[in-house]
Amino acid sequence: xxxxxxxxxESVLKYxxxxxxxxxxxxxxxxxxxxxxxxxxxxxxxxxxVLFGTQKxxxxxxxxxxxxxxxxxxxxxxxxxxxxxxxVLEIENLRRKKLTSAMKDEKVIDKLKDKQKLAHDQNQKKxxxxxxxxxxxxxxxxxxxxxxx
Numbered sequence: 001x002x003x004x005x006x007x008x009x010e011s012v013l014k015y016x017x018x019x020x021x022x023x024x025x026x027x028x029x030x031x032x033x034x035x036x037x038x039x040x041x042x043x044x045x046x047x048x049x050v051l052f053g054t055q056k057x058x059x060x061x062x063x064x065x066x067x068x069x070x071x072x073x074x075x076x077x078x079x080x081x082x083x084x085x086x087x088v089l090e091i092e093n094l095r096r097k098k099l100t101s102a103m104k105d106e107k108v109i110d111k112l113k114d115k116q117k118l119a120h121d122q123n124q125k126k127x128x129x130x131x132x133x134x135x136x137x138x139x140x141x142x143x144x145x146x147x148x149x
Contacts, residue, residue, distance in 0.1 A: 005120045007113045016106040023099035030092045037085040041078055048074045 007013070051071050059067075 003120075003124065005117055007116060009109055009112065013106070013109045013113060016102065016109055019102040020099070020106050023095065023102045027092065027095040027099050030088060030095055034085060034088045034092055037081055037088060041081045041085070044074045044078050044081070048078075 048071055051067055051074070
């Protein structure tokens with residue numbers, strides 16, 4: 001009967017796979033935050049463009065002042081969001097490195113498992129071949145005894 005392959009480090013492999021999943025989720029979260037920051041920046045840029053294109057002709061000084069204040073506010077907001085985006089990108093890079101490292105660790109154990117599985121399969125084939133040779137030898141011996149006896 002063939003022996004079932006048993007990888008002794010299966011729990012380590014599962015642990016490392018979980019680490020990869022956690023790192024992937026963590027990276028996905030920060031990418032989502034970065035995308036949200038980029039959308040906010042884009043929205044503020046669009047608002048600014050709308051403000052630049054409005055009110056042609058005679059404009060009251062108070063309206064012009066409000067418009068300039070609003071544009072300045074949007075510029076400050078864009079600058080703040082860009083700074084936040086820089087920080088998020090730094091975190092994203094760290095999490096990307098962490099994911100890469102976790103994937104390498106998992107791959108090492110996975111390759112070890114593959115090598116052990118291959119060795120196990122080759123050993124099984126050798127044992128099976130030896131078993132079949134033994135059966136063939138026994139049949140040959142029985143046939144020889146029948147012919148000689």
